[in-house]
Amino acid sequence: MFGQPTENAIDTSNAGEAERVRELLRANDELKELNAQLRDAQDKLMQSEKLASIGQLAAGVAHEINNPIGYIFSNFGTLEKYMARLFDMLNAYEAAEVDLAGTPRAALLKALREENEIEYLKEDIPTLMAESKEGITRVRTIVQNLKDFSRVDTSQEWVMADLHHGIDSTLSIVANEIKYKAEVTKEYGAIPDVECLPSELNQVFMNLLVNAAHAIQAERGAITVRTGVRDTHVWVEVHDNGSGISRENQARIFDPFFTTKPVGKGTGLGLSLSYGIVKKHDGQIEVESELGVGTTFRVVLPIVRAIRPVVPSATES
Ligand SMILES: Nc1ncnc2c1ncn2[C@@H]1O[C@H](COP(=O)(O)OP(=O)(O)OP(=O)(O)O)[C@@H](O)[C@H]1O
Ligand SMILES: [Mg+2]
Structure with a gap:
């Protein structure tokens, strides 16, 4: 009415x-x-x-x-x-x-x-x-x-770890995959150490970074890694100005074996794996994307595992 x-x-x-x-x-x-x-x-x-x-x-x-x-x-x-x-x-x-x-x-x-x-x-x-x-x-x-x-x-063991350290070492591992496709910019906030399984989180960062690089079709793209803290949680964002993800695909990207990449290039496990790892950390992984404009993946993790309030969603540092 x-x-x-x-x-x-x-x-x-x-x-x-x-x-x-x-x-x-x-x-x-x-x-x-x-x-x-x-x-x-x-x-x-x-x-x-x-x-x-x-x-x-x-x-x-x-x-x-x-x-x-x-x-x-x-x-x-x-x-x-x-x-x-x-x-x-x-x-x-x-x-x-x-x-x-x-x-x-x-x-x-x-x-x-x-x-x-x-x-x-x-x-x-x-x-x-x-x-x-x-x-x-x-x-x-x-x-x-x-x-x-x-x-x-x-x-694995849970430890208090510096996420920037993990992101930096992951960046150096995937440098070859990225360097011809995109410029990586880091916008790190002042975040505290986080209780986590560092090698598993590195796998998440790696998946997000490689996906971002794969999404870039232009001559030279831009990938931005941002971090910040809000209340009891820290967040890490990987942003790219690549192909973007259609609405219907956004509902499926976390499914195991969902891939739009050619055979041999992607198994479609990267994001489902990352989802599992982030869940294990009592965190959340979210995506915002627009076709032809770009994509932002956002991982929100509690600083200490026992705290489980509603996870913040605003982009604040
Ligand atoms: N940053 C991004 N930009 C555009 N599309 C993306 C991005 N990240 C993921 N996708 C889409 O989500 C799909 C699933 O991603 P996922 O990482 O799970 O698998 P994959 O990259 O295809 O293969 P794998 O990671 O196993 O090698 C991709 O095939 C792609 O279509
Ligand atoms: Mg992938």
């Missing part, structure tokens, strides 16, 4: 009536705002429930795959060493064949070698081995990431 008020709606000779209408309009605006907040909270709840159940599934799958992948990986290393020994032996036999020159046996060996394409196998086997090893390594990384995502591995 008051969805689209017209001038006429409040243009009444009766001042009391006009005031009442204004009051109703204000109430209506408030309700709309509350409704939007409710919808937002519901979205977040659904997202975190969905990820919790995916996490359980992932933990099961990771556990099942982890074992066979472990022995395939280990056997593969042994197999590579055995192959090298067989090749050494084969070369020795070939050298010895010279001594048989002119005999029927030498002719037979030559024919057999050609029939079985031994020269080709000698070249191709190491290539196949290398490719397979890379494949297994990739599967192992995915399984490890799934395990991290579902928080199966709890062997």
Whole structure:
């Protein structure tokens, strides 16, 4: 009824009536705002429930795959060493064949070698081995990431750590991935040490930074890392002026295996993993993005783990 008020709606000779209408309009605006907040909270709840159940599934799958992948990986290393020994032996036999020159046996060996394409196998086997090893390594990384995502591995220690230190060391690790694509600017606030699992948080920063670099298609982009503190929490933002993320994709980016990158470039685990790590820290990870303009990821973490008030959302330092 008051969805689209017209001038006429409040243009009444009766001042009391006009005031009442204004009051109703204000109430209506408030309700709309509350409704939007409710919808937002519901979205977040659904997202975190969905990820919790995916996490359980992932933990099961990771556990099942982890074992066979472990022995395939280990056997593969042994197999590579055995192959090298067989090749050494084969070369020795070939050298010895010279001594048989002119005999029927030498002719037979030559024919057999050609029939079985031994020269080709000698070249191709190491290539196949290398490719397979890379494949297994990739599967192992995915399984490890799934395990991290579902928080199966709890062997690490919680310490009070300087997040700037972690971000700086992560920046130096990903420097190669970033330096040709973007200028990185740091806008660090004065933040206290945070109770955390530093290496896991570094993984979050790494995922955000690499994603930011990947999103930049222009000649030269800009990535800004900002930090700040508000009350009981610190926040870290990674901003890029890259491609941006469409509305419908924003609802899916934290899902495991959701990726828009070509096969081999992205597994779609970076953000789901980061989500799990931030949750483990009783924190929040949020995204703000506009297509063609850029994206900001914001990680909010409690300074000390036990404190769990409502997480601030305003950008304050
Ligand atoms: N800064 C960003 N700008 C634009 N799109 C982004 C950004 N960060 C994430 N995305 C989108 O979210 C998707 C999921 O990101 P995520 O890090 O989980 O996986 P990935 O980068 O595709 O693969 P992986 O991190 O496993 O190598 C990306 O494929 C991309 O479409
Ligand atoms: Mg990624």
